[in-house]
Amino acid sequence: MIPSRRSFLLGAAALGSTVVTPDVAEAARLISAQEAVTSDWGLVTRDVERDLAPHRLTRIHGRAPAGLEGALYRNGPAKFRRPGGSAEHWFDGDGLIRRFGVADGQATLSARFADTPKRRQEAEMDAMVVPGFGSPGDPRARIGSNDDANAANTSVLRVGDDLWALWEGGSPMAMDPDTLETRGFVTLRDDLKSMPFLAHPRVERDGRIWNLGMNGTQAIVWRLAADGALEDARVVRLPRASYVHDFTATARHLVIVLQPWVQVRQTMPFSSGFEWQAGTGTRVLVLDKDDLAVRREFELPDFGFFHLGEAWEEADGTIRFDVCATDDMRFAAAGASKILNGVPVGGEPARLALAALRPDGSAQLERTAFIAEFPRSDPRRAGLARRYSLHTSGEHADRPFASAVGLYDWSTGRDAQYDFGPDQVVEEMVVVPKPGRSGETDAWLVGPTINLREQATELHVLDMARLADGPVASWRSHTAVPAGFHGIWAG
Amino acid sequence: MKTRIALMAAVAALATATLTPDAHAQDASVKVEFELGRSTGSVMLVLFASEADYNTNRPVRNAVIPADATTVSVTFEGLEPGSYAIKSFHDINGNGDMDTNPFGMPIEPYAFSNNALGNMGPASWSEARFTVEGDTVQTLILR
Numbered sequence: 001m002i003p004s005r006r007s008f009l010l011g012a013a014a015l016g017s018t019v020v021t022p023d024v025a026e027a028a029r030l031i032s033a034q035e036a037v038t039s040d041w042g043l044v045t046r047d048v049e050r051d052l053a054p055h056r057l058t059r060i061h062g063r064a065p066a067g068l069e070g071a072l073y074r075n076g077p078a079k080f081r082r083p084g085g086s087a088e089h090w091f092d093g094d095g096l097i098r099r100f101g102v103a104d105g106q107a108t109l110s111a112r113f114a115d116t117p118k119r120r121q122e123a124e125m126d127a128m129v130v131p132g133f134g135s136p137g138d139p140r141a142r143i144g145s146n147d148d149a150n151a152a153n154t155s156v157l158r159v160g161d162d163l164w165a166l167w168e169g170g171s172p173m174a175m176d177p178d179t180l181e182t183r184g185f186v187t188l189r190d191d192l193k194s195m196p197f198l199a200h201p202r203v204e205r206d207g208r209i210w211n212l213g214m215n216g217t218q219a220i221v222w223r224l225a226a227d228g229a230l231e232d233a234r235v236v237r238l239p240r241a242s243y244v245h246d247f248t249a250t251a252r253h254l255v256i257v258l259q260p261w262v263q264v265r266q267t268m269p270f271s272s273g274f275e276w277q278a279g280t281g282t283r284v285l286v287l288d289k290d291d292l293a294v295r296r297e298f299e300l301p302d303f304g305f306f307h308l309g310e311a312w313e314e315a316d317g318t319i320r321f322d323v324c325a326t327d328d329m330r331f332a333a334a335g336a337s338k339i340l341n342g343v344p345v346g347g348e349p350a351r352l353a354l355a356a357l358r359p360d361g362s363a364q365l366e367r368t369a370f371i372a373e374f375p376r377s378d379p380r381r382a383g384l385a386r387r388y389s390l391h392t393s394g395e396h397a398d399r400p401f402a403s404a405v406g407l408y409d410w411s412t413g414r415d416a417q418y419d420f421g422p423d424q425v426v427e428e429m430v431v432v433p434k435p436g437r438s439g440e441t442d443a444w445l446v447g448p449t450i451n452l453r454e455q456a457t458e459l460h461v462l463d464m465a466r467l468a469d470g471p472v473a474s475w476r477s478h479t480a481v482p483a484g485f486h487g488i489w490a491g
Numbered sequence: 492m493k494t495r496i497a498l499m500a501a502v503a504a505l506a507t508a509t510l511t512p513d514a515h516a517q518d519a520s521v522k523v524e525f526e527l528g529r530s531t532g533s534v535m536l537v538l539f540a541s542e543a544d545y546n547t548n549r550p551v552r553n554a555v556i557p558a559d560a561t562t563v564s565v566t567f568e569g570l571e572p573g574s575y576a577i578k579s580f581h582d583i584n585g586n587g588d589m590d591t592n593p594f595g596m597p598i599e600p601y602a603f604s605n606n607a608l609g610n611m612g613p614a615s616w617s618e619a620r621f622t623v624e625g626d627t628v629q630t631l632i633l634r
Contacts, residue, residue, distance in 0.1 A: 131611075142608035145596055191590065193598040215594040235593045268611075 041401055043450055044425050044483045045340050048078040048096055051180075054110035057100075057459060057475035064105040064473045065444060067435050068461060070491035072100040072446050073177070074427070075165055076484025077153040079113065080340060084127025089134020089269065090336040094119045095153030095173075097165050097180050098481060100448065100459050107459050107475040114152035114165045114173045115182035121148075131268040134337050145194050146170045147185055154199035155486035157209070159228035162186075166199040168214070168245060169270070177490070188222070188230040195220050195233075199486065200246040202254075202310070205382050210249055210289070212256070216241040216263055221254065221292055236292055239283055243274055243329065248311040248321045249289070251383035255311045255321060255357075256285040260302050261329040276328050278302060282365075284357060286319065298363035300355060304329040307350075309375040312385045317359035322389045322408075324350035324373050325365070331400075339400055349373070349395035352408055352415075370408060370415045371395055374428035374486070378440050387411050387440055390464075392426050394419060401483065402426040405445065407467045418462065418470045425450040425483060431464065432489045441465040444472075446489060450480050457481045519572045521627040524564040525556070528600065528634025529583055532558050536579035538567055542616040545576050558583075576619040577604035581633040602631040 077093025080086055087093050098111040113119060118130045121142060130149045131137025143149055150170035157164040157172070164172035164186060171194055174183040187193045196213030203209050207226025212219045217240065223232040242258035249255060260277040267273040281299045288294035309322035327348055335345040352372035357363045372391035387410055394403035404419040405426055420426055429447030437443075445462040457480050460471040525534050537550035544550065554565040558581060580589045580601040592598050604621050607614035621629060 137610075139610060141610050143611045144601075144608045148608075191598060192592055194596045195592050195594060213594075218594065220593060 041339075041399070041425060041452065042342055043452060043455060043480045044401055045077075045080060045090060045093075046480065046482050047081050048111070048113075048482065051113060052098075052109065052111035052479070052481065054099075054101075054108055055478070057107040057109055057477050059107070059473070060458070060476050061474035062461075062472045064102055064107070065461065065463075068432065068444055068446075069103050070432070070489055071102070071177075072430065072448075072459070072487055072489055073156045073158070073163055074098045074100070074448070074484040074487035075152075075154060075156045076482065076486075077151065078111075078482045079119070080128065082122060082125075082127050084125060085129060085138055087128045087132070087135045087340070088337055089132065089271070090339050091153070092128075092130075092132035092135040092151060092269075093153060093482075094122075095151055095165050095167070096481070096484075097156060097163070097175055098448075098484060098487075099177075099180060100446075102446075102459075102461075109457070109459070109477050109481075110180060111481055112175075112180035112182075114175065116150055116152050116173065117148045118151055132270065134269045134271050134333075136269050136272075146196065147194050150185070153485070156488055157201055157203075158488060158490045159209070159224070159226075162228065164228075166197060166201075168198045169196050170194060172197050186228075188224070189233065192220075192230075192233055197222060198244070198246070200307075202247070202249040203379070203382060204249075204251070205380065205384075210254060212244065212247050212254075214244050219244070219256065221287070234292060236287065236295075238285060239297065242283075243271075243332070245306045246308050248308040249383055250311045250313040250319055252289055252313060253311070253319065254287040254289060254292075255308075255319060256287070257305065257308060257323070257355075258283040258285060259304050259329070261304055261332070271333050274329070274333070276304075276330075278328075284355070284363065286357065296357075296361070298357045298361065300363050300365045303327070303353070303365065304332070305350065306332070307373065307375055309389050310377050310382050310386070312381075312383060314385065319357040321355055322375055322377075322410075323353050323355060323365075324375055324391065325353045325367065326350045335400065345400045346397050348397070349400075352389060352391060354410060368408065368413070368415075370406060372406065372408070373402065376429065376431055378431050378433065378443060380433055380438065381440065388464075390429060390431055390445065392428060393417060394426065405429050405447070405462070405467065407441075407464065416468045418468050420449055420460075420470075423451060423453040424458075425452065427483055428486055429460075429462070430487055430489045432491070439465075447487070448481075448484070450483060451476065455480050517569070517571050519570045519623045519625060519627070520566055520568045521570065521575065521623050521629060522564055522566040523554075523577060523579075524562060524628065524630045525558075525579070525581070525602075526630065526632050526634065527558055527561045527563065527581055529581075530558055530561050532581065532583045532585040534558050534563060534579060534581050534633065536565070536577055539576050539578070539616075540571075540573065542620075545578075545616045545619070551575075570623050572624045573622070574620050575604070575623050576616055576621065577602075577629060577631070578613070578619075579603075579631060579633065600633040602633050604629050604631065606632055 078096035129138035392402035
């Protein structure tokens with residue numbers, strides 16, 4: 001009656017069976033040995049035991065700029081370990097949604113876990129049992145649909161009266177944007193219940209939302225009005241079953257980058273079903289937003305990635321987008337498991353690059369030497385030509401987390417940086433336009449760090465035009481919240 | 492991409508089979524109550540009397556119950572005492588199928604006896620098995 005095991009697996013885009021790679025096995029061994037988190041970045045993946053009540057942060061530097069009023073919402077995993085079993089990968093912890101409020105010169109912080117079926121089941125069993133991106137799961141897990149494994153732990157989106165906590169293999173989870181109380185999974189249309197919704201929607205300047213949901217060589221293309229109403233959803237075919245965490249868009253096109261990390265089997269953990277197919281190139285599928293059947297394909301050299309910047313189209317039809325490119329996806333498969341256990345990753349960090357897709361069908365990747373992750377840019381220029389890419393920086397083989405924030409200027413090839421120092425773990429920063437201003441650097445940069453020495457989370461505001469000068473305002477919490485992945489500013 | 496599921500195959504098989512009451516039937520019964528999220532369409536269920544039949548979808552009884560309230564029920568009488576298991580779903584739109592989303596995930600509520608939930612697949616016989624003895628009741632949640 002119920003669809004077969006196979007169709008469950010096919011349907012659960014982020015769920016797949018169990019071929020353990022040597023790296024995963026090593027990570028699992030480390031976990032089973034219950035080795036303590038001993039590195040100085042242990043705070044980054046610490047367990048948070050309960051929601052964090054709203055509290056005022058202590059101002060430690062400068063003052064809040066006039067006109068900066070709103071909230072930075074961020075999401076990231078914050079519960080990994082339970083007595084009966086632990087998550088084996090950084091990406092598989094429970095989503096903790098954080099709200100950094102800035103008003104009247106003061107900053108506040110509150111945080112609540114998304115109240116998912118996964119978290120309820122694991123709390124009841126006092127064991128992390130649900131399989132995920134890098135965790136094989138436990139036979140005791142009860143999983144009737146992909147949303148039973150939904151960790152709601154990757155990013156957030158402000159939609160209508162809701163804040164959505166996003167994962168990538170299941171439905172958005174609606175939260176109250178003020179209290180962060182969980183409201184429930186979002187079903188955009190009855191026949192699309194439980195369809196995956198990536199954690200990286202692209203928001204046009206008028207607020208329209210585009211997103212994908214992945215299932216091997218199929219993707220659903222979501223188009224939502226700014227208030228979250230579903231405008232259209234249709235399934236498109238992809239030329240290969242690449243891992244897609246992020247896509248990008250120009251004003252007129254969707255750009256789907258298909259790296260040579262390809263799903264070759266349905267297995268658990270999900271990431272172990274992927275194989276790095278060296279030499280097969282990175283393929284790029286460009287779809288016309290007005291007619292998804294109109295498609296073009298381009299080919300770039302091999303690279304791995306999680307994150308792309310906003311794309312734009314030039315007058316001659318060339319499409320450009322930035323990417324934080326790696327040589328392969330070893331970090332995804334194993335490195336992020338090691339992080340959870342405080343083991344140095346030893347891999348090469350991602351570096352900033354710019355892809356160009358030409359009207360004649362050719363394509364190039366221009367690589368820079370700058371270490372970069374978590375790319376962001378001016379939301380006033382979403383889908384339009386721009387000059388700058390904001391990014392984190394400072395990761396190296398022995399330290400998998402950023403210590404700096406950088407602003408790369410594509411017109412000069414220079415990267416302005418501010419390094420918070422080795423005691424700080426820098427998280428993604430967002431670009432917050434200054435009210436009434438339109439220049440690309442007329443913006444503040446807002447984001448947290450974890451101060452390892454003070455064992456506390458800090459919130460910083462920088463002036464985008466003078467990034468290298470460092471924060472214009474900083475506040476500190478009394479506690480350290482583990483590193484989040486992605487955030488948004490809601491003014 | 493709609494997947495016609497095995498339950499429907501089982502129901503269809505029953506519909507074309509010649510069903511005669513078991514000559515050795517005894518007086519045991521099971522009342523199956525369903526708590527529904529919506530009162531539209533119908534609830535479809537099949538009852539199995541052995542692990543082999545459960546795994547191959549050969550039911551001993553089946554029922555289609557109009558979902559005209561948020562609690563509906565059916566009683567199977569004249570069962571031999573023993574082990575049974577149920578597969579059910581709420582056919583909300585009344586099209587006779589258990590509908591799925593475009594990637595093949597069920598979008599209509601389903602339940603196994605004991606409200607057992609599988610692990611990325613159907614609940615096993617051992618999870619869904621219950622004993623019918625005298626007048627037995629199973630309350631299943633379909634929402």
